[in-house]
Every structure is written in C-alpha cells, then in structure tokens.
Amino acid sequence: MTVYRLAAPAKINLFLQIIGDRLEGNGFHELVMVMQAVTLADHIELVPRLDDDIYIDCAHPLVPCDPSNLAYRAAKLLQKQVGDRGGVDIYIEKRIPVGAGLAGGSTNAAAVLVGLDLLWDLGLTQAELQSLAAQLGSDVPFCLSGGTALALGRGDELTPLISLEGISVVLAKYRSLAVSTPWAYQTYRQQFQANYAQTPGEQEQKRLQGGSPELLRTIAQHDVKNLSQYLKNDLENVVLRAYPQVQNLRQTFTELGALGTMMSGSGPTVFALVENDLKAEELCQAMAEKFQDTDLELWPCKFCSQGIHLVDFPSR
Secondary structure (H helix, E strand, C coil), X not given: CCCEEEEEEEEEEEEEEEEEECCCCCCCEEEEEEEEEEEEEEEEEEEEECCCCEEEEECCCCCCCCCCCHHHHHHHHHHHHHCCCCEEEEEEECCCCCCCCCCHHHHHHHHHHHHHHHHCCCCCCHHHHHHHHHHHCCCHHHHHHCCEEEEEECCCEEEECCCCCCCEEEEEEECCCCCCHHHHHHHHHHHHHHHCCCCHHHHHHHHXXXXXXXXXXXXXXXXXXXXXXXXXXXXXXXXXXXXXXXXXXXXXXXXXXXXXXXXXXXXXCXXXXXXXXXXXXXXXXXXXXXXXXXXXXXXXXXECCCCCEECCCCCC
C-alpha cells in the first residue's frame, strides 16, 4: 500500500496592504501582499481507503475532524473533480499553531491536493492545482508553491519572487490567544473605509505609493539588512489596539534587538527577523526570560523556498 507523507509549511506576511474593496463587489478586499514560507510545518500523512470515505485524524483539540476541516474539503473537492478514485485517511500532525495567522488550515488543504494528486495518479498540472486551491481559500494557492511571492487581488494572484531562503526568523504567539480573520478585516473596513481607493486608477496609484515597490526592489537585490524597514501590515492598525498582548510582543522583540518585527496576517503571531540561527536562539531565550509565561510559545525557524513537499518522517 502506497502512503504519502508531506510537509506543509506555514507562511508569514512580509507586507499586507489593504487597497480597498474589490471592484467586482464580491465582498473581498483588494490586497497587496508579499508572502513568505517558513520551515515551521505541519506533517500530513495520506493513506488510501478501499471505500470512498474521507477520514480526518488530528490530536490537536482545536482542529475539527469533520467535514468543516479545510483538508477534508480539499479531498472532497478533488473527489468531485476526478470521480471514483477511492477514499483517504488524512492524518494531521499539527506543529503550526491554530488560529495564528500562519495559514495552518490552508497549508493542510494544499498538502491534501498535492498528496491526492500523487496517491490517485492524476497527473494534474500546477495550473490545475492552483485553480482547485483558489476554490478553497485565498492562502491555499500560495501554500502549494511556497517560497517568496507577491500576491494581489484577494491574495490568490501570485508572482514568484527571488528566494529569500535561509533568513532566520523567530515566531511568537500566546497559545490561548486567537484573532478572527473576518473580524480583523471587517473592523478595518469599519474604521478605514473612507480611505479606500474606489476606481482602478485610484487603486493602482495606492499600490504604487504604499511601499510595496520599495520592498520588491529590496527583495530583488537580496538586501536582507534593509528588508526590515519595508515591512508593513495594515491590519496592525486594528489588531494591536484590541490586543495589547500582541503589541507588547512586537515592542519587546524590538527592545531585545530584532532587525525588524511585525504581526503576520491577521495575527496574533508576531515574527522577528534576526541575523542568524544563533541570534534566533538567543532571542527566544531572552523572550522566554522576559515574559516567564508558559502560555507564550516561541519558534526559531527560517525562510524556505519550498511549498508542499514530500518528506520521510516516521509513520504513526
């Protein structure tokens, strides 16, 4: 029996600018983002079934093992697309924190698409996988390919950028703290809608003036030292006010010497860029000593150039 095991990396946002509402009127925001995959990753194991059932197993208490799980929905979507190929048992080992703004659910769904393409010998093209991924969520297409990418539209219009692989980063999140992504975007709309760009011309002008060209130029030059000065996340304007714990993490990272720090996505995870692996370990230790809070989790990791990929880890 063939079993596929895959790593599903988390992502952080190096840049998140809210341009306005999408002109199509579909309720989504028009965004400019630069997304980056990191080495913190969930492990996904796919085991074929003789029947057509889809079974989810995950030990994490906050991960649903039912049809509401995005990984289940990815398998169901693929079943509908390709017809009778059998069922699958999906085992998820959660390493990415839940509700953290790190695309944990999205990357699990992306792993299921890649794994079932292999398990069922479908031979899907990257474009076909991306099309399926976009039906599941805005972050899922990026999670397929990973690396470093410019994301436009609602986040699913991707342009790969030069690799930033190897940059060291520390992630920090309170285990008990979660931020609702819909709440964050809705609250931003309520507070800042008056500043939204309303026409194609206004939206393009806002993109050009929002700081993304400077960041993209820095990435193209692989200028790691200056990368931190162009970090941007518009959602910090609402999340940091409502969640002072997140603001405190960000401020403390700066005080302890991080090159740059910012909240990822809608939070509440905060990341800090550092010079190397040793600095990452030292920063983790300094943060732990500063807060002395068992609810605070810290992960030293790196930027990576991969999205979903096969790995050889021990079976259950």
